[in-house]
Amino acid sequence: MIHLQAGFFRALTIVALTATLLSCTGTARMDAPVVSEWEARKAVLESLDEWEFTGSINVRDANEAHASRIRWRQINERYRINLWGTFNIGATEINGRPGEVRIEQEGEDPIITETPEQLLYDRIGYELPVTELNFWIKGIPAPGASEELSFADNQQLLGFVQAGWRVDYLGYTNFGQETLPTRIRVQKPPLRLDLMRLNWTLPVAE
Numbered sequence: 001m002i003h004l005q006a007g008f009f010r011a012l013t014i015v016a017l018t019a020t021l022l023s024c025t026g027t028a029r030m031d032a033p034v035v036s037e038w039e040a041r042k043a044v045l046e047s048l049d050e051w052e053f054t055g056s057i058n059v060r061d062a063n064e065a066h067a068s069r070i071r072w073r074q075i076n077e078r079y080r081i082n083l084w085g086t087f088n089i090g091a092t093e094i095n096g097r098p099g100e101v102r103i104e105q106e107g108e109d110p111i112i113t114e115t116p117e118q119l120l121y122d123r124i125g126y127e128l129p130v131t132e133l134n135f136w137i138k139g140i141p142a143p144g145a146s147e148e149l150s151f152a153d154n155q156q157l158l159g160f161v162q163a164g165w166r167v168d169y170l171g172y173t174n175f176g177q178e179t180l181p182t183r184i185r186v187q188k189p190p191l192r193l194d195l196m197r198l199n200w201t202l203p204v205a206e
């Protein structure tokens with residue numbers, strides 16, 4: 001069996017496979033005008049299926065913390081996530097498509113599985129919202145029930161709770177015609193993931 005460091009998988013957890021926030025402090029009520037504008041913005045972001053960002057990621061639990069640089073490229077349902085940093089694991093690349101996730105780590109044989117959630121649960125014993133991150137990263141909840149949505153005075157999403165995870169958007173900026181998160185926090189004790197200094201490219205250049 002291939003043994004990879006626990007720190008890597010804790011970090012990889014919320015990352016690759018597979019999370020924002022806002023400098024505004026005011027919170028708007030979800031009355032009809034807000035909901036109408038929010039639903040329109042949500043539909044635009046849901047249709048955004050080609051993108052790339054670079055930034056940094058910090059992952060911590062009750063016992064340890066890890067930091068790394070990250071590049072995430074998404075084209076429809078296929079993604080490539082590259083990690084470099086302080087996990088003492090060398091460069092790591094994760095390639096995913098429906099039904100297959102492949103992880104290649106410098107100096108190790110590739111690992112292939114059907115879903116990122118399965119891989120992470122098998123390795124570290126945590127059930128993590130990898131699939132949902134594909135939506136959370138863009139600044140919207142994943143399909144399905146979400147609670148406690150809050151909005152800034154400019155009606156940008158500040159945060160929500162979904163599948164037991166708290167998602168907070170701590171910064172936004174304009175990239176092309178879209179306003180996208182630059183700093184995101186996703187947490188469900190004891191795990192916490194911070195994505196920071198996100199620099200987006202739209203659409204993905206071939």
